[in-house]
Amino acid sequence: MARESKARRPCCMVSEMLEEAGVDREKLRLLRRQVLEGVILFCRWQLERIERPPRAPQASGGRKTRKVVVD
Helix, strand or coil, X not given: CHHHHHXXXXXXXXHXXXXXXXXXXXXXXXXXXXXXXXXXXXXXXXXXXHHCCCCCCCCCCCCCCCCCCCC
């Protein structure tokens, strides 16, 4: 029995835990794809911000800080 627990590789134990949690290869592929698409979307947004010309500073009617009451 001691030899059996020694022979188990960590990758096999992780796979077994994921399987018991109901996460299979297809779900992992879908999740990985969603994460990568999110990173791509974030990068595109950042590039758009960089390429956008800076806005002229607004007069006193611009954005102001506001006090928010928190309970």
